[in-house]
Amino acid sequence: MKRNSIIVFALMVTAGCSSKSAVTPDDASSGQSSSSSSSSFPRSPSGYGFDEWQTGPLGDVFFDYDSAILSTEAQEQLKQNGGWIESNVSKSALIEGHCDDRGTSEYNLALGDRRAASAKEYLVRFGISASRLETVSFGEERPFVSGQSEEAWAKNRRAHFVVK
Amino acid sequence: MIQFFRGFVPGIFVMLFCLVFSPLYLTAAEGQEYIAIRKEGAGNIALVLDKLDARGRKETRFAQSLDATMHDGLDFTKLFSLISPPLNVKDISDRKNVVINFPALTSVGAEVYAGGVVTMKSDMIILDMKVYEAAGSKLLLNKTYTGTEANLRSVGHAFCADLVELLTGKKSVFGSKIVFVSNKTGFKEIYQCDFDGYGVEQLTNSKSISMNPTLSPDGKNLAYIDFTSGRPTLYIKNLNGGRTAAVGKSAVSIDPGWRNNNELAATLSFDGNQEIYLVNSDGTLSRRVTNSKSIDISPTFSPDGSKMAFVSSRNGLPQIFIQDIASGQVKRLTFSGRYNTQPSWSPAGDKIVYTTWEKGGEINIFTINADGSGLLQLTQRCGENKSPSWSPNGDMIVFTSNRQGREKLYVMNSKGGDERVLLQVDGEQTQPSWSLFR
Structure with missing residues (x-):
């Protein structure tokens, strides 16, 4: 069991490394082609909201078990996302709510909906027009990481941002 | 006696x-x-x-x-x-x-x-x-x-x-059908089989995610959730070659349950919150049933349609409640367990079967009388047991279990005895729902 989780973790790390190195040149080229977007973010954002599944300009936010409440880090990330959305007026965002696969799938579909909705609500209060923010829930149907460990579950409890 | x-x-x-x-x-x-x-x-x-x-x-x-x-x-x-x-x-x-x-x-x-x-x-x-x-x-x-x-x-x-x-003196299972989800094609699609697992037939081919199938009491319509549009949407499919109605409100639809042949209920979140609505079988909205700031999902009706059991997190953790449809009065049904979901009202009207996610990680199936008495545990020490659904005569319950690794369909009697695999097919099978008709 322990060995399995170490292997899973090792795979995650290597997957992260390989995808990052693959993505960086793309980011650089897209940065050149869309030089009009005056983003203040580094080309390969890293930190709280960014990992191998989130390499775009908007970071993801993470949630506690059975919760749609925004932590301090989540609110910080949403402020950054709000800044980018505000300054990229031609863009809109799809916010996907996701859950870990514990519990039951119907409840998780509702919980994912609430996670997406609370991220949206924060951005609307920040000043973003609700019409530029779409939400959807995938519940436990599209996990980012498979496996039964605290790390995997924590990675899967998120509101995932997709630029439209 | x-x-x-x-x-x-x-x-x-x-x-x-x-x-x-x-x-x-x-x-x-x-x-x-x-x-x-x-x-x-x-x-x-x-x-x-x-x-x-x-x-x-x-x-x-x-x-x-x-x-x-x-x-x-x-x-x-x-x-x-x-x-x-x-x-x-x-x-x-x-x-x-x-x-x-x-x-x-x-x-x-x-x-x-x-x-x-x-x-x-x-x-x-x-x-x-x-x-x-x-x-x-x-x-x-x-x-x-x-x-x-x-x-x-x-x-x-x-x-x-x-x-x-x-x-x-009771109706039998013969002639009844079970609808369920299987991922054997790589996508979650809806299938049906006879009461005994014979004659598996694929009902959807959306190559997306299809969930929570349930047949109308007369077996003419299949309600289910499907992600083809990019978001979980409630569909009502006429199984006699008729049209499929989509419930045309945006946002998210969750877990339908039939009230009678012409009306079902499902959670829709278009007003920003997960509320249960009555929906006509043609896909038009009838009216809103719940009103709380929390999650309200998984409606299941008493045989006469006058009462609805459902899951709500209005007190914090998910518990099962019963609402009188005419008066709107709500009563909490479950007090044991911290995470009670997936209720299904028995065809005789006396019991509700549901699942409890327990501290150790097991998910177990329980029955409770509609008045809150007579709590009975049906499964134990065998992993996650989910999505219980009654046979048309209430003698048996179909459910899923991962006791042997992957999730498969099982049946047992209404007291938890005679547990056995219903169906051995590829992939994982989930969310079974037994028809009321025979």
Whole structure:
């Protein structure tokens, strides 16, 4: 069991490394082609909201078990996302709510909906027009990481941002 | 305590089944009423299901097939102890006048004897069945079943259905269907099979995510959730080749449950919160039922449609509540367990089955009376057991379990006994829902 989780973790790390190195040149080229977007973010954002599944300009936010409440880090990330959305007026965002696969799938579909909705609500209060923010829930149907460990579950409890 | 079993002895009664597309039709039999007396809790009915008599090669082949169908069907119900017929069970020296050896039957402990003859008339297979009470040698049922080779299984099950109704006074599982989700193609699609797992058929091919199928009480419509549009949307599919209605509100739809043939309920979140709405079977909205700032999901109705059990997190953790539809009054049903979801109201109306996610990580199935009394645990120490759904007579429950690794469909009786795998097919099978019709 322990060995399995170490292997899973090792795979995650290597997957992260390989995808990052693959993505960086793309980011650089897209940065050149869309030089009009005056983003203040580094080309390969890293930190709280960014990992191998989130390499775009908007970071993801993470949630506690059975919760749609925004932590301090989540609110910080949403402020950054709000800044980018505000300054990229031609863009809109799809916010996907996701859950870990514990519990039951119907409840998780509702919980994912609430996670997406609370991220949206924060951005609307920040000043973003609700019409530029779409939400959807995938519940436990599209996990980012498979496996039964605290790390995997924590990675899967998120509101995932997709630029439209 | 004495329990009365009601049955009927029909007279000479020939029924022609047009089985090609029509469902099995069970006629209320005519004739004198029979009441058997059994001690309550006497257990299974001791039955001798005799080998069918047949002359001719074709007839013998069909008889053997019917023997197996009827034996397996009756065994599936777990209502019977099937006793092998004693060697001298009947004297067939005079084929026109078969004499059954009732003392031999009672000596092996048989309570009921069933036997019959298979004959053919052009391409039609004719099954003449007789059922006797072993002690007292009383004729309980004398009925003819007719069908073609293609629906031989239905012919055998028509007799099984009559036998169960005759001896228990209750409707049987024969003829009912189970809809479920399977990911064997790589996508979650909706499938259906017969009550015993036979005849698996794929119903959706959306190559997306399809979830939470449930058949209307008359079996004409299938409601389910599907992500084809990019978001979980409620669809109502007419299974007789008619149209599929999408509930056309944006946001998220979750877990439908039928109230009657024309109306169902589901959670829709278009107003920003997960609320349960009544929806007409054509997909139009009827009205909103719940009103809380929390999650409200998984509606399931009492048989008369007057009350709805559902899951709500209005007190924090998910628990099951019952709402009176007319008055709107809500009462909390479950107080044991911190995460209670997936309620299903029994066809008799007395019980609600649901699942509890327990501290150790197990998910277990419980039943509770609709008044909150009589909590009973049905599964334990076998992983995650989810999505319980009642058989049409309430005798059995279909559910999923990962006890052997991947999630598969299982059935058990309403007390948690006789647990077994329903279906061994590739992939994972989840979210079974048993039809109300038979």
